[in-house]
Amino acid sequence: MTEKPIAMRDALLTRIWRAMSSDENIYFTCADFGSPVLDKIRVDFPDRFVNVGIAEQNLINVSAGLALEGFKVFAYAIAPFITMRCFEQLRVSLALLSEVRPMNINLIGVGAGYSYVVSGPTHQCYEDITLMRALPNFRVLSPADHITASAMFDLCTANVGPKYLRLDAQVLPVIYSQDIGAPNLETGFKILRTGSKVCIISTGYMSHTAMKVADRLAESGIQVTIIDLFDITGFDQAQMQALISTYKGLVTIEEGFRGRGGVDALFFELAARNDIDIKHLNIGVEGGYRFELGSRSELHEQVGIGEKAVFDEVKNFVACL
């Protein structure tokens, strides 16, 4: 039986809350951002929970100080603010300092992509993968369901260094059901479905879109492989290279700007560096910031990453291979 889906943050925060009773080295910081599970943390562990207020720069510097004192820190805020409001703090106090000091610090950013549907571009987040993967020493993690988000707790506590977890704000269906199996943290990606000719690599919410598109393509007689990439900077490069080398076409799908250094750039570079002869279609948010209102799927269609838009693009791409 497949587990009932819950919010990614509740899954991860529950793991943290449970661990805090036995591990006195876990500290939780946040920038005035909550969740029902967070209430349990602040009630049960008041001396290892701090809300710095709406002050992300201080959130990062205070968290850095705590990490220097040996705490495993989880810092929690809305995704665009924990990545962009305090970018220099991330660069100086985490990426740079962790070059010479062991610092276990884990940023939990909630609101990947368009997950804050009606809040508009300030609260939506289409630049974070590009920016965070630009910082050496940072590990960028992008789960597609709550099971992956929960599993990442183990990765966070087992590995020193700064990490950024981009979580969706909405409750997404379960991908890692018993049939699929657990997300393998050592590899950093998982083959969700196997086809031929074309391999689709997607992350976060877009792995759900990719699965739906694959169903529609199958109805048209096109079988595609789907890879859910959840460890964007730490995935097993050799395995990934070997895998994509067997296809004629590669499609990357991300809920971030197209052609601005996100997952697409990662794979353009991977193929170019390793001389992999593969055609690459990069699907991402087309154009700039938008102010239209609508459902997430309506917004996605407007910017070229909706189910229909992706289906059309991939179908044309396959026809040209």
Added chain:
Amino acid sequence: MKTNFLRDKAHWVWRETLAVHLRAPETRIASSLSPIEIFVALYYDDVLRFDAINPLSPERDRCIISKGHGSICMYPILADLGFFPKDELEKVCMAGGILGGIPDPVIPGYETVNGSLGHGLGVSAGMALGLKTRRADQQVFVVCGDGELHEGACWEAIMFAAQHGLDNLNLIIDNNHIAMLGYTDDIVSHGCFSERLGSFGWSTYEVDGHNISDVCATLHSMKATRDGKPKVMIANTLKGHGVPGLENQPLSHIINPKPEVIDNLLESLM
């Protein structure tokens, strides 16, 4: 007399700092001359607990030097105390050396990244919170410039420290009144630091930052005070202290005194 020893030590550091600058003109000299008595007091008058052999020993008091560029005077001090070999002072800004134009945390004795201003206070607040959580008695000292306090992140940390009663946090402001392009009062004035920080919930102490005995007495008194409030010492100093043509000049940050001026000065004071 301890005071004479400290005064002589400060003078020695002042001379050595000028000598370093002669060899490495890329270093910021004026802002490195204003905090000399502060650092001499911290390191030579038993204010700080430190371990030169094991600089990151958990037993140490943490000293965060947030005004990185303006702390070249720490190079002779750390060498003198045995944090690294003295011959490093001959290799400042040179390939193979560890002492750069702006200090990095690869230098034993430097805790954090200081090149970019305005980060030290927030990181210090986090360390102080961590120490308090562990009920450790080590304290955190952080030296900031007054110009650096234009950064908004500093004020986030100032509010945070008061909110959490971080009485193990000691901020020292090297209040030399000059940023890169002139007097801070002409750029964005801080008004009266004592009033301003007092109103933010800090215990404030104000001293002549070049009076070594006052600086020492104040730092000891701050360290001994644990009354639920973070503490700040406003040390009123002169940028370019002791160097004619440099001292208190609004553009002293970017003026490099001519080598012969420094030579003559050092000679006349022999």
